[in-house]
Amino acid sequence: MATSSNLSCKVSSNNVSSRTGSRVKAGEVIISSFPFIQLLKEDSKGKLCDFCFRSGKVRKCTGCAVDFYCSVPCQRKDWKATHKYECSLLKKLQPHSITGTPRMLAKAIISLNNGGRSVTEKIDDNLTRSFGDLMTHEECLLQNNELAETFGVLEKMLRCYFGTEISFNTNELLSIYGALLVNGFGVTNCESEEIGSALYLAASILDHSCLPNAGVTFDGSRIVVRALQDFPNFQWSQININYIDGLTCREDRQRSLQRSYFFECHCQRCVDPEHNELENSFLCGNDSCVGVLGVGVTTIARCARCGFDGYSECAVQYWRVVARCRQLLQDEMGNEVKCSLDAATDLLLELCSVGKVASRKSTKTPVDQSLVRAIQGCALHPFNIWRVKAVNAVNEAAIVEKNFNLAKDVGLTNVDAMRYYYGKNHQTYSFFLAKLSKLCVYCNDLYKGEELLKEAQVSVRVSYGDQHPIYHSVSELCHQTRVELATLAVPALKT
Numbered sequence: 001m002a003t004s005s006n007l008s009c010k011v012s013s014n015n016v017s018s019r020t021g022s023r024v025k026a027g028e029v030i031i032s033s034f035p036f037i038q039l040l041k042e043d044s045k046g047k048l049c050d051f052c053f054r055s056g057k058v059r060k061c062t063g064c065a066v067d068f069y070c071s072v073p074c075q076r077k078d079w080k081a082t083h084k085y086e087c088s089l090l091k092k093l094q095p096h097s098i099t100g101t102p103r104m105l106a107k108a109i110i111s112l113n114n115g116g117r118s119v120t121e122k123i124d125d126n127l128t129r130s131f132g133d134l135m136t137h138e139e140c141l142l143q144n145n146e147l148a149e150t151f152g153v154l155e156k157m158l159r160c161y162f163g164t165e166i167s168f169n170t171n172e173l174l175s176i177y178g179a180l181l182v183n184g185f186g187v188t189n190c191e192s193e194e195i196g197s198a199l200y201l202a203a204s205i206l207d208h209s210c211l212p213n214a215g216v217t218f219d220g221s222r223i224v225v226r227a228l229q230d231f232p233n234f235q236w237s238q239i240n241i242n243y244i245d246g247l248t249c250r251e252d253r254q255r256s257l258q259r260s261y262f263f264e265c266h267c268q269r270c271v272d273p274e275h276n277e278l279e280n281s282f283l284c285g286n287d288s289c290v291g292v293l294g295v296g297v298t299t300i301a302r303c304a305r306c307g308f309d310g311y312s313e314c315a316v317q318y319w320r321v322v323a324r325c326r327q328l329l330q331d332e333m334g335n336e337v338k339c340s341l342d343a344a345t346d347l348l349l350e351l352c353s354v355g356k357v358a359s360r361k362s363t364k365t366p367v368d369q370s371l372v373r374a375i376q377g378c379a380l381h382p383f384n385i386w387r388v389k390a391v392n393a394v395n396e397a398a399i400v401e402k403n404f405n406l407a408k409d410v411g412l413t414n415v416d417a418m419r420y421y422y423g424k425n426h427q428t429y430s431f432f433l434a435k436l437s438k439l440c441v442y443c444n445d446l447y448k449g450e451e452l453l454k455e456a457q458v459s460v461r462v463s464y465g466d467q468h469p470i471y472h473s474v475s476e477l478c479h480q481t482r483v484e485l486a487t488l489a490v491p492a493l494k495t
């Protein structure tokens with residue numbers, strides 16, 4: 001149900017104007033810039049342009065037969081930037097090839113050796129960024145054995161690739177490697193799939209927050225950063241984006257930020273004890289109570305509102321299932337991993353059975369129904385992060401297997417939690433909403449569909465802008481659904 005793949009992401013270009021101290025509204029573009037260097041992912045090669053990352057008819061460079069371009073201007077720009085030096089090297093390397101981080105580093109060295117150090121990008125009246133301004137964290141890098149070892153291998157590969165033609169020294173390479181690790185972006189397409197990586201000078205001024213106030217989308221290889229809320233008195237130092245996925249538990253966020261970006265996060269969310277408790281929590285077992293019961297290492301808290309104590313024995317069982325979630329749903333850096341519908345369903349049922357008498361006897365009932373019922377009767381809090389992740393996993397796997405009704409039904413149980421974790425205007429949330437509302441309409445759940453489409457329209461407008469294909473498709477579907485609902489409406493009876 002994802003948006004059609006031949007849509008091209010066109011976003012109007014933004015001129016740099018001074019924003020400091022002025023009023024900036026939610027949805028306004030605050031940074032729009034082209035990469036300093038970029039590299040298309042291997043599986044997009046030949047489908048997208050190696051320079052601008054746009055789809056369309058691309059043609060092979062006749063020199064190296066490695067890179068593809070959509071147009072002569074793109075080829076010219078890339079030639080001037082790095083390809084002039086790389087083309088013969090790539091040709092010489094055949095039948096071998098150089099991809100990923102080594103190639104990204106090679107491009108950076110070539111670019112910096114050829115005037116790249118003096119390239120400056122203007123961000124605001126008195127704010128500019130050049131490569132020398134980027135954080136590099138060489139000391140931290142060398143202290144990490146794994147990274148230090150990887151660096152040694154990378155250096156050898158590059159010396160081999162460059163031969164006698166291009167030279168660099170080890171310290172220089174180390175700082176470039178550090179700059180790439182800390183400042184690199186994964187570039188995604190309209191369907192939120194990663195298509196490449198890039199380094200942007202301007203965007204490197206943005207700090208991280210686990211609940212950010214600015215959002216990043218891409219238009220081909222161009223980065224577009226939008227304010228996700230109103231700023232009455234805009235200051236660059238207040239603006240933050242998330243470097244890692246927002247739907248990650250605190251412990252995993254801290255580990256992954258430390259490992260990849262070398263810092264400890266003290267954002268609003270990381271220091272909020274209520275939020276931290278919520279990530280691993282049960283909902284009070286008394287029907288009328290909304291108490292949050294945090295899970296400790298060995299026990300589960302008594303409800304502070306009503307005194308309910310029915311889950312106190314379930315902590316061990318809970319952490320056992322969480323360990324399975326960690327294994328199945330994410331890699332060691334906390335990034336989402338896709339799993340099959342069967343595996344995701346089993347895991348979700350297991351989570352839903354914590355604190356309950358095992359409820360999987362009724363294998364005769366179709367899984368769709370029993371699964372949705374299991375979620376509804378789940379003892380875990382609806383904002384419990386593992387529950388949210390497992391529901392997402394089922395939703396995504398069900399879409400892949402074209403079980404749209406199941407995808408819709410489980411997706412609907414996650415709306416409030418997704419809004420809570422990402423924020424109402426974040427691109428991940430708005431993309432989720434857009435997908436879910438389409439599922440509703442597709443499955444003929446028109447009232448729910450219209451309700452979600454209205455919210456999606458507002459959210460997508462802020463995170464992607466009103467020129468984006470996702471915004472157009474959501475608006476159009478919203479209009480169609482309204483028309484359809486109007487024809488269904490029964491006229492009122494005359495009394």
Ligand SMILES: [Zn+2]
Pocket residue numbers: 049050051052053054069070071074
């Ligand atoms: Zn192009």
Ligand SMILES: [Zn+2]
Pocket residue numbers: 061062063064065066067083086087088
């Ligand atoms: Zn070439």
Ligand SMILES: [Zn+2]
Pocket residue numbers: 209210211253265266267268269270
């Ligand atoms: Zn944080």
Ligand SMILES: [Zn+2]
Pocket residue numbers: 284285286289290291303304305306307308
């Ligand atoms: Zn209670």
